[in-house]
Amino acid sequence: MKIAVVGTGYVGLVTGTCFSETGNEVTCIDIDQAKVDSLKKGKITIYEPGLEPIFDRNRKDGRLKFTTDLAEGIKEAEVIFLALPTPPGEDGSADLKYILGVADQIGKVLDHYAVIVDKSTVPVGTAEKVHAKIAANAKVEFDVVSNPEFLREGVAVEDFMKPDRVVVGTSSDRAKAIMERLYAPLVRQGNPIIFMDERSAEMTKYAANSFLAMKITFMNEMANLCELAGANVDNVRKGIGTDSRIGKRFLFPGIGYGGSCFPKDVQALGKTAQEFNYDFKILKSIMLVNEKQKVKLIPQVKEYFNGDLKGKTIALWGLAFKPYTDDIREAPSLYNIKALKRAGAKVVVFDPEAMNNVKKEVGKKVKYASNMYEALEGADALMIMTEWPEFRTPDFSKMKDKLKNKVIFDGRNLYDLHEIKAQGFEYYSIGRETVK
Ligand SMILES: NC(=O)c1ccc[n+]([C@@H]2O[C@H](COP(=O)([O-])OP(=O)(O)OC[C@H]3O[C@@H](n4cnc5c(N)ncnc54)[C@H](O)[C@@H]3O)[C@@H](O)[C@H]2O)c1
Numbered sequence: 023m024k025i026a027v028v029g030t031g032y033v034g035l036v037t038g039t040c041f042s043e044t045g046n047e048v049t050c051i052d053i054d055q056a057k058v059d060s061l062k063k064g065k066i067t068i069y070e071p072g073l074e075p076i077f078d079r080n081r082k083d084g085r086l087k088f089t090t091d092l093a094e095g096i097k098e099a100e101v102i103f104l105a106l107p108t109p110p111g112e113d114g115s116a117d118l119k120y121i122l123g124v125a126d127q128i129g130k131v132l133d134h135y136a137v138i139v140d141k142s143t144v145p146v147g148t149a150e151k152v153h154a155k156i157a158a159n160a161k162v163e164f165d166v167v168s169n170p171e172f173l174r175e176g177v178a179v180e181d182f183m184k185p186d187r188v189v190v191g192t193s194s195d196r197a198k199a200i201m202e203r204l205y206a207p208l209v210r211q212g213n214p215i216i217f218m219d220e221r222s223a224e225m226t227k228y229a230a231n232s233f234l235a236m237k238i239t240f241m242n243e244m245a246n247l248c249e250l251a252g253a254n255v256d257n258v259r260k261g262i263g264t265d266s267r268i269g270k271r272f273l274f275p276g277i278g279y280g281g282s283c284f285p286k287d288v289q290a291l292g293k294t295a296q297e298f299n300y301d302f303k304i305l306k307s308i309m310l311v312n313e314k315q316k317v318k319l320i321p322q323v324k325e326y327f328n329g330d331l332k333g334k335t336i337a338l339w340g341l342a343f344k345p346y347t348d349d350i351r352e353a354p355s356l357y358n359i360k361a362l363k364r365a366g367a368k369v370v371v372f373d374p375e376a377m378n379n380v381k382k383e384v385g386k387k388v389k390y391a392s393n394m395y396e397a398l399e400g401a402d403a404l405m406i407m408t409e410w411p412e413f414r415t416p417d418f419s420k421m422k423d424k425l426k427n428k429v430i431f432d433g434r435n436l437y438d439l440h441e442i443k444a445q446g447f448e449y450y451s452i453g454r455e456t457v458k
Pocket residue numbers: 028029030031032033034051052053054057105106107108120123124141142143144171172173174175282283
């Protein structure tokens with residue numbers, strides 16, 4: 023099948039690359055000339071484990087092409103994916119200017135029947151808006167389908183190629199048959215394609231992200247209570263996660279959720295509720311708790327230094343919003359850097375992948391170490407922001423040699439309490455007893 027993907031960012035590149043792998047002819051379109059030039063030369067523009075070999079193979083075989091020209095890119099495409107940004111607008115609701123702008127352009131150049139697919143995360147009612155925009159100019163028949171994407175950064179290829187489910191919202195039998203054919207190689211592995219109406223499909227995406235954010239937030243609040251009550255949240259997590267009605271995943275407490283999706287999508291669903299005059303109380307709580315949780319360790323760091331961080335050097339391990347990505351959008355590390363700087367501390371950071379992105383955002387306000395141990399050289403304390411695997415099994419003696427004070431503030435519960443005690447560290451983590 024010939025398909026086009028408009029927007030070649032994270033989701034667009036994964037979508038285009040994976041669909042070329044299942045034998046389709048894919049053209050990815052982006053307005054960013056530098057991005058398209060780089061992709062044409064074979065230089066991948068995102069860090070995503072496992073994507074590069076598939077990208078290389080299909081590009082070389084001519085199944086994966088790139089262009090900045092929308093009309094050329096969608097020529098003869100049976101399916102046109104919109105994988106465009108939907109950032110929060112000024113009031114927190116999803117900004118549809120990219121989607122509707124492209125829909126307007128498509129209407130002007132479309133010269134054959136095609137299924138236009140909203141792959142971006144868009145509020146309920148968007149498929150109708152996209153339809154109206156295209157219809158204003160289109161001289162041919164077309165359908166608009168909602169097909170939200172559920173991939174996670176870092177495991178995006180796996181999530182795309184073996185989806186738990188594929189959700190397709192459409193009221194057109196013609197579009198349904200095309201989507202069924204396109205997804206057949208992926209859903210054949212036993213994972214269902216769930217057809218529904220457009221509005222329910224749009225709502226499903228926000229429901230999934232908000233539910234997961236709620237699960238994490240619940241555990242963060244449980245962790246805070248466990249600390250006060252002398253319980254261990256890790257035990258509680260295991261105790262409830264084994265109940266299949268609750269499930270083991272997304273129960274890990276920490277310093278809040280971040281990334282390009284949960285924060286904006288919980289906020290946008292809240293805005294949708296407001297539009298319909300519905301007071302969705304739990305969403306408000308999720309956002310409030312998460313804001314506080316991100317900087318939860320800061321008061322403990324201050325207390326350790328008797329309230330004064332001026333002149334103290336704090337080392338940060340981990341900057342990305344989660345491991346296996348260089349993405350720092352809404353990363354808790356950025357909020358902690360800000361809080362530490364505001365309190366007068368010096369900050370030295372290390373992350374295996376996200377250093378360049380942080381340099382662009384934070385510049386010279388912090389010092390950049392070339393490895394995890396260099397970050398500790400003469401530092402007064404260590405804070406852990408991201409659970410990269412190399413931080414899980416460090417050389418503790420090397421750490422003790424370099425750190426001025428043997429103290430760790432761990433936002434990701436990386437270490438066993440007995441082991442860290444045996445190593446002689448003072449250790450603060452989330453929802454567990456402090457080791458002194
Ligand atoms: N990143 C994720 O993990 C993820 C997962 C599921 C869903 N989503 C959703 O998918 C959508 C896209 O997210 P993303 O992370 O891929 O965004 P992104 O910012 O990485 O990529 C968007 C791309 O669109 C391009 N673009 C902007 N205007 C354009 C135009 N007029 N024509 C062509 N290209 C244009 C940009 O240059 C950019 O390359 C969002 O709605 C997001 O919520 C993201």
